[in-house]
Amino acid sequence: MSPTMHDVARLAGVSIKTVSNVVNDYPHIRESTRERVRAAIAELDYVPNKAARNLRSGRSGAISLVMPDLRNPYFAELADDVMRAAAEHGLTVLIEQLTGEREQELQTLHGLRQRAADGVIYSVLNLDLEDADQIDVPVPLVLLGDRIFHGPADHVTIQNAEGAKAATEHLLERGRRRLLALGAHEGEVLGSAGLRLHGYREALEAAGVPFDPDLVTHVGRWHRVDGAEAMREVVARGVTFDGVVAFNDSLALGAMRVLLDAGLRVPEDVAIIGFDDVDETRYSQPTLSTIDPGRAEIARRAVEVLVERMNGLASPPREIAAPFSVVARESTATG
Template identity: 60%
Template sequence: MASTLHDVARLAGVSIKTVSNVINDYPHVRPATRERVEQAIAELGYTPNLTARSLRSGRTGAIALAVPELGLSYFAELAASVIEAAEEAGVVVLVEQTGGDRDRELELLRSPRLKMTDGLIFSPLGMGQDDVDRLDVPYPLVVLGERIFDGPADHVTMRNIEAARAATEFLLRTGRRRIAIVGAHEGEVIGSAGLRLRGYREALDAAGVPFDESIIGYTTLWHRSNGARCMRELLDRGAEFDAVFGLNDTLALGAMRVLQEAGLRVPGDVAVVGFDDLDEARYSIPSLTTIDPGREWIAATAVRTLLERIEHPDAEQPARLLLADFRIAERESAGAALDSASAALESAGAILHQGAGADA
């Protein structure tokens, strides 16, 4: 059905290798021959069989992206950015969902289905630091997220601690003193929750504000409903606070909903800050002040790094850690500065911290 080099060669009266040479812009082809071949290609509507080309070249021109779930806005937007960056590099993206399940993540790492791709961008959620050895795979791999550090593969991620610290400092600077947390993970040290909580504590310590366990809300999965539930529990137990730091936007949005249901005004009574800068944060009521963690940069860097590894598979370059810059996206939910200094800051554009890209 689909035509091959043989068909084109027969029609043009040349060998199949000459057709191949024309397609690949090999220079030593007479213009007359080239034209004859091109005409035959057009006539037959020939397109090269990429599978055969892959077999021959050992490259597929596809990369895999594994995320927990596209239904989670953060990963949907991450995937969008990865696909876009890959497209610019002429590469297509095969998307897998792991559900954030450790077993499925481990299984995926050794799945033969990856043989269809040249490498993997992997965002684990179920695996932890103990599984670090499982990242030692026989194909190019770039890891995202904060579940596993110092692994054998390149790692692109965000400045969780610094960003969370900046978010907390922002709230402190606007006069808030009792900053509740929504979404903490019990006993976690590494991982988004652990790192962001650490940034929060660093900011409190630096400002001399005591850490108060009673306004820390714990939960498991970072779903909207859990943000709501978490906030409801805080309110029910009579916790007192004048600000909320949701460890991601979905949590913050869920929490904000509960605050409003309870008759509290945002940001009047309680300021709310999130983390992720989802598209949605721009359109909530009120719009959500949040951390833009550099998602696009992360996506572009992950693709670029992976393609470099694919290009030079034998390069003995050690695994790198690449960190994105972040900024505070200041909006309504925590824009009302309580003193004049921060009011000036507010109008200035809100880039509070611009970390240096650690490309080394």
């Protein structure tokens, strides 16, 4: 039979309550007593019953991660980062995927399954600031994404406009002037697409390069197929360009394949840069320049902030923007 807390108490010569206090890291215990209990735990190979501890504390030991399409490599890799960060706090992660429909997003947010979690990390997809009153769940909540700023909960986000501006400047510094903006969403101001288009335009204006609406390419979603289809349409129209600022890596990878099939060399004829620094960008041919948005830092800070709230921190909601960097690879190389 597996050793019990009673066995540990007998071997260490202490009460069961003392063993429980050591297991739960209670601070007011003599160090000699703590060491004796830990030695007994090690000798017996005792494993605390986490489920029972959670039941007594009123916690499940799990958090929910609500996020968009996991077929998008960025979100899949972000989920992995969140799970790694959560594990460092002894937490497991329950993943809920959003489909893109507003009503489903609200149902997921308010669903009963969220009540089984100690906290929620929620990457907003369709809601915006006018829906802030909908962000009302019975557990601590941290927001990701770009649609609800200065809202009712802590918010950890990407520097979308700044990152896209840096990506555009990266191409301008390499002498490119006809820059295609690939990935815009018609009429969007908030959200990643709207913010990245804003950063693109800021960089052009600062460099004295006129903005050309014919170089803004709209897509429905941000998968490889969308980037490929959009680039085929641009090439078919005979639009001239010598650089591409793709609003995510998947779009860039799809577009780059079409450029190569059309006989255009990357980067000699067209330099291209993406956004997200997903793993595949290191192995494409050529390797893809991109913006590293600080994904691991976003995951780490989101989990840290959520744990602080779960532990009772009371303070006004915080806005945290992760640092980003330009990752220069072969697709924008010069010389």
